[in-house]
Amino acid sequence: MLGLVLALAQPAAAGIRVTFSPTTVRPGDVSLVIVQGVDDGATLEGSVVGHPLVFFPYARVTAALAAVDFETRPGRYTWKIAVQDGPGEPRALSGRLVVSPRRFPVERLTLPPAMVDLDVETTRRADAEQAQLRTVFGMVTRERLWRGRFTPPVAAAGAGHGFGARRVINGRPRSAHAGLDYAAERGTPVVATNAGRVALVADFFFPGRLVVIDHGFGLHTAYFHLDQVTVAPQELVERGQPIGAVGATGRATGPHLHFTAGVGRARIDPAALLRLTPQD
Incomplete structure (x- = not known):
């Protein structure tokens, strides 16, 4: 093995x-x-x-x-x-x-050209926003805020899909998909997967309205394309606490939650986080 x-x-x-x-x-x-x-x-x-x-x-x-x-x-x-x-x-x-090797799917999407072929100003904005996200994910809080198992961020939405997919948008290869997508109706509650502190609330070009939660010791989760946000930066949240609602803000083809996770700057499959069986 x-x-x-x-x-x-x-x-x-x-x-x-x-x-x-x-x-x-x-x-x-x-x-x-x-x-x-x-x-x-x-x-x-x-x-x-x-x-x-x-x-x-x-x-x-x-x-x-x-x-x-x-x-x-x-x-x-x-x-x-x-x-x-x-x-x-x-x-x-x-x-x-x-x-071990892992095969990722290929997804082909068609989006409005304005969401793909960006002008100089929008490209600079998107690059700056991505840099800000990398900075937040790279922060290490010397406190463990999470406890017990991690739970799905959207109830009754089934398993998320699409992690690691190699995306082809409007016929051109793009960056791989670093999160799980949960299909759900607009307004569906989104909850914190575990306890933590809200590290970032923002409205970015690609992710739309988003929340990033710092769970401590380098572990972060993020929730993209939200229709609304119900938490504030630095707020402490509990596992299962509503933090917003499913939407289609940013670059999205329809209402869904993009759920991503990272340990430091290592981008991980949120499903692997949900499979962990912590003792406390």
Whole structure:
């Protein structure tokens, strides 16, 4: 089975156990990393597939979210963790992460030319807005706000679809689709997938009205194309709390919710987040 092969880097790390759940990953997946056997006052740093691991206290152990960006190429990667739990050099651990292949669908869309062939001013606006979103997703709050399982943002809308789709718009290849789309009627309530703090409320060219929620330690979720927003920046929200309503603002062919998630700047499949089974 392809998955995570755990190997200690050197004997000095004996007594420390690292586990990943789930153990098999593909582009867009997220895995909960559990580190056992370290002192309460220890500091940990690490990385996987070019992205930092941000550790936090979790169920009497130490944990991090290991994210594999959805455009990561399949192959073997090295994860590394350094544990500083006393004087001297940190204890080093490492292992192999095998990213399995994943096939994404191709979607062909037809949109008004004004939404595709942008003038210079609109292009600058869209680029600046994308940069702002990347900045927000790259922020790390040293507090875990989420608890328990993540839930779908739209009730009774069925499973989201389209994550990772290679999009062809008006006959031309465009960027891949980095979220799940939930088909729902305009005005359908949209809820927070888990507890967090509202990091951004905005009305952007492509995403339309949007909300970004910071769940802590680098994990964010975002909700696009909203008809209305019912929360404010810096507001604390609970899992299942309404934050807005489904709409068709921005570049959208009809009412739906575009739901996206990321750990740092690694773009992940929100469905992988919904599959996590946290202990607390």
